[in-house]
Amino acid sequence: MSELRITYDRHGPAQEVLKLEEVPLVDLNPGQLRIRMEYANINPSDLGMIGGTYGRLPQLPAIAGREGVGTVEAIHPETRTSLNTGDRVRMPESLGAWRSHVICEPEGLIKVPSEIPAEQAATLFINPPTALLLLEEFGNLKPGDWVIQNASNSSVGTWVIQLCKLRGLHTINLVRRNELAAPLQALGADVVIDDNDDNIKQIKTLTGGNLAKLALNSVGGNSVIRLIRGMADGGTCVTFGGMVGDPIRFPTRNLIFNDVHLCGFWMDKWMRSHSQDEIQALYNRLFDLVKTNGLSSPIAGTYSLREVVDAIEAASSPRMGKVLIRA
Amino acid sequence: MSELRITYDRHGPAQEVLKLEEVPLVDLNPGQLRIRMEYANINPSDLGMIGGTYGRLPQLPAIAGREGVGTVEAIHPETRTSLNTGDRVRMPESLGAWRSHVICEPEGLIKVPSEIPAEQAATLFINPPTALLLLEEFGNLKPGDWVIQNASNSSVGTWVIQLCKLRGLHTINLVRRNELAAPLQALGADVVIDDNDDNIKQIKTLTGGNLAKLALNSVGGNSVIRLIRGMADGGTCVTFGGMVGDPIRFPTRNLIFNDVHLCGFWMDKWMRSHSQDEIQALYNRLFDLVKTNGLSSPIAGTYSLREVVDAIEAASSPRMGKVLIRA
Structure with a gap:
């Protein structure tokens, strides 16, 4: 089994600097779990980060993408967590979201109610709270x-x-x-x-x-x-x-x-100046707005990780709705 | 005796719309006093008001100029006021300052300490408080x-x-x-x-x-x-x-x-939203800054009312200091 990931090792136009990498999936260590990405999202700030114009930039080389959701696919038996396999969680932003899998520790993971469709969940963490x-x-x-x-x-x-x-x-x-x-x-x-x-x-x-x-x-x-x-x-x-x-x-x-x-x-900046509990509370309000009030993000199209350049082109063209990336 | 005044009856470039008028000085009525202008000042907002671009505009025809000082020259015997002839006061803004004399009621007149030179006093009511x-x-x-x-x-x-x-x-x-x-x-x-x-x-x-x-x-x-x-x-x-x-x-x-x-x-807007006492207190602080701390406005030149067009040209040219108008 392998992991697909979209990486870049220099800043520039996404079409020029992004690379698709395929790497073997490594075994979990104690304390870790593995998330299988369901949908990731393309935000303008993703392109700003890749391009080098955003207000904060990752260490290079980096895995692209800030926002996505996945399901917990495996948990090492020696990992202490209230999460179960099958739970839907936000892909951890700092590790990059445009990837088929991510191995991480459970701390700070945002759990998403199962009633929220994965496509909608993938769009709920940056634009709707804004x-x-x-x-x-x-x-x-x-x-x-x-x-x-x-x-x-x-x-x-x-x-x-x-x-x-x-x-x-x-x-x-x-x-x-x-x-x-x-x-x-x-x-x-x-x-x-x-x-x-x-x-x-x-x-x-x-x-x-x-x-x-x-x-x-x-x-x-x-x-x-x-x-x-x-x-x-x-x-x-x-x-x-x-x-x-x-x-x-x-x-x-x-x-x-x-x-x-x-x-x-x-x-x-809002995120940095608020506690994990306050951030979770904000997301819970958004989950409720989706579940109870039917609010949603229009979806303009979905592309695979291998089609990321097409996805970015679609996300940069006139349209209404988010362009999603699936694993 | 006559009064000289700079008037305009339509908005436009000062050089085109300003007129010099000479009118007889009328007698004072009970409740009135007469101020003889010493120095008036040219502010950018004067040109905005004449040009019609300022945030508030006078009823036309109007007498130009917002800022100046003069001395109380005559007080009708039936006028109740603590002012005496010879006192230096601000020219009342609403009646126009680019005029040799103004007849008005004493209410709301700002008294200027005699130690403040007239040229400096003429510049103290708009820019320094700003x-x-x-x-x-x-x-x-x-x-x-x-x-x-x-x-x-x-x-x-x-x-x-x-x-x-x-x-x-x-x-x-x-x-x-x-x-x-x-x-x-x-x-x-x-x-x-x-x-x-x-x-x-x-x-x-x-x-x-x-x-x-x-x-x-x-x-x-x-x-x-x-x-x-x-x-x-x-x-x-x-x-x-x-x-x-x-x-x-x-x-x-x-x-x-x-x-x-x-x-x-x-x-x-600050003036409109503060009381007469607060405005007077602000001006008193400025009078003190001139008297005690020696603060001053550089003066670039002085022109007579008859030379108002030259004065405006000087005020619109590169320079350091105020261009004043004397009666």
């Missing part, structure tokens, strides 16, 4: 308030729409392709408009004169000007993505006369 | 901390340098002309560097590895990228000017990975 925390930690939102976001068809974007719907918040969703309006409205989007150059009147008309207390930016460049035009005085614009894109730009007057604030959110 | 509040309300500064600013030769900039020096704070000053280094250092600037494209290494070398907790922006455009490169993680960048310039731009990654915050400061 959406949840953005809505809870910024803007002091109350039911009836409006939120504006760009890249609304992103994974965070679709979770923002669903979470807002659930909480009586309204969303203005900027998208770059008209055909996204219908699927986003089906998820609960109140207003979907073109992320083009001149939409402020449209925003006011379509929202009945409402402007947003919170703006969520994962694009950068001129799109931030449009977000800020949709914001109420005193509002907050949080940037959580777009690291490799154009510089953010917006008119000075919005800061001075409209008292908007710009800040950032980095999920990694 | 500098003071920027340093007190943002960045949570402690002695030894660093502040970075652009347009360091502006009036706010020179006050920031002097106030920082007084409080044991250090300043990194970006300027667009090398010849400003010596006069800014004479005021107490720690580091003066070119506001050019590639100065981050220079900043770290010149400050002994220190980065700024607070950045002050009144320029916009690419200069904000340079400010943010000089900022420590978690720092605050406050924009208080540059309303008519290029959009602010900066890389997304600074918001996310370096956790910098961007916000605005508008003196007008």
